[in-house]
Amino acid sequence: MPDESVITDEMRSHLDVESDPITYDVEKGAVIKFAQAIGDSNPLFQDDEAARKGPYGGIIAPPTFLRSLIAGEAQSEFPRPFPNNLDGGSEYEFFEPVRVGDRITVTKAIVELSERQGRLGTMLFTTAETRYVNQLGQLAATQRTTGISYATPEEEE
Amino acid sequence: MAQLYYEDVNVGDEVTPLNKNASSQQLVKYAGASGDYYQIHYDDGFARNNGLPGIIIHGALKNAFLGQLVTDWMGPEGRLKKLSVSYRQMDLPNDDLVCKGTVTDKRVEDGAGIVECEIALHNGEGKATTPGKAVVALPMRGN
Known part of the structure; x- marks a missing residue:
């Protein structure tokens, strides 16, 4: 087992470097289609009439709709040390509702690198933070996602 | 939709469970709606060539199911x-999934009724493949 870290200076140079911002219009059709795709019949996410009478005065997006507002490419490609990658998880924090008609600007950056020995051998954990800012300049939400990069194929466990 | 109030929630209470069963058609719909076109979610041959037993459910779709668990329970206000969710184990289409949760903490913070829950998506065998946590602010009676 090698003692040296798999985290290189080149990897560290990616920390906190934001992707080029992309701005999306939150379209009613896209919100409704997303709610239907996840099988969520909540009227707040699709029923104009009911949503208008609700606390937001109109349709809002389901919380994880933000996932469909995909961040732009990183400014340069992150050098993954291993061929295998897993999606470890996600952590959303919500500050403002996302309404139909909003314009959301999305940026993403790697914010944390760590490594661990585990059942898949040496594993590199890459945590990225995506920031969603609305047209008023308010931070509507953040999402932290953790990618796991590993050398050993899972079937060799 | 019924409204849940802070005063009506106690630590140890169950979050109303939500049943889901994702068909291959739902995975395709989710791919289109989310923009995640990775073929392991709709191309069986591609998935098998990647060492998987077949197509698997998008992690982000399971995240959406757990989001619905919480938004259904807490009501419109x-x-x-x-x-937050951790993807501990993959899940397959056509399995009877159950999203569940338990209230673990409640407190008033800056005049808001904050409630924390442990949540998880369970597969048809009852295993929690996708555990997580949720924090909600509930309206308070009389406000």
């Missing part, structure tokens, strides 16, 4: 503040 509730505010979801945090939602």
Whole structure:
């Protein structure tokens, strides 16, 4: 087992470097289609009439709709040390509702690198933070996602 | 939709469970709606060539199911503040999934009724493949 870290200076140079911002219009059709795709019949996410009478005065997006507002490419490609990658998880924090008609600007950056020995051998954990800012300049939400990069194929466990 | 109030929630209470069963058609719909076109979610041959037993459910779709668990439970006046999930094990289409949760903490913070829950998506064998946490702000009676 090698003692040296798999985290290189080149990897560290990616920390906190934001992707080029992309701005999306939150379209009613896209919100409704997303709610239907996840099988969520909540009227707040699709029923104009009911949503208008609700606390937001109109349709809002389901919380994880933000996932469909995909961040732009990183400014340069992150050098993954291993061929295998897993999606470890996600952590959303919500500050403002996302309404139909909003314009959301999305940026993403790697914010944390760590490594661990585990059942898949040496594993590199890459945590990225995506920031969603609305047209008023308010931070509507953040999402932290953790990618796991590993050398050993899972079937060799 | 019924409204849940802070005063009506106690630590140890169950979050109303939500049943899901994702068909291959739902995975395709989710791919289109989310923009995640990775073929392991709709191309069986591609998935098998990647060492998987077949197509698997998008992690982000399971995340969406757990989001619905919480938004259904808290009612229209509730505010979801945090939602976190860990993808511990893959899940397959056509399995009877159950999203469940338990209230673990409640407190008043800056005049808001904050409630924390442990949540998880369970597969047809009852295993929690996708555990997580949620924090919501609930309306308070009399406000």
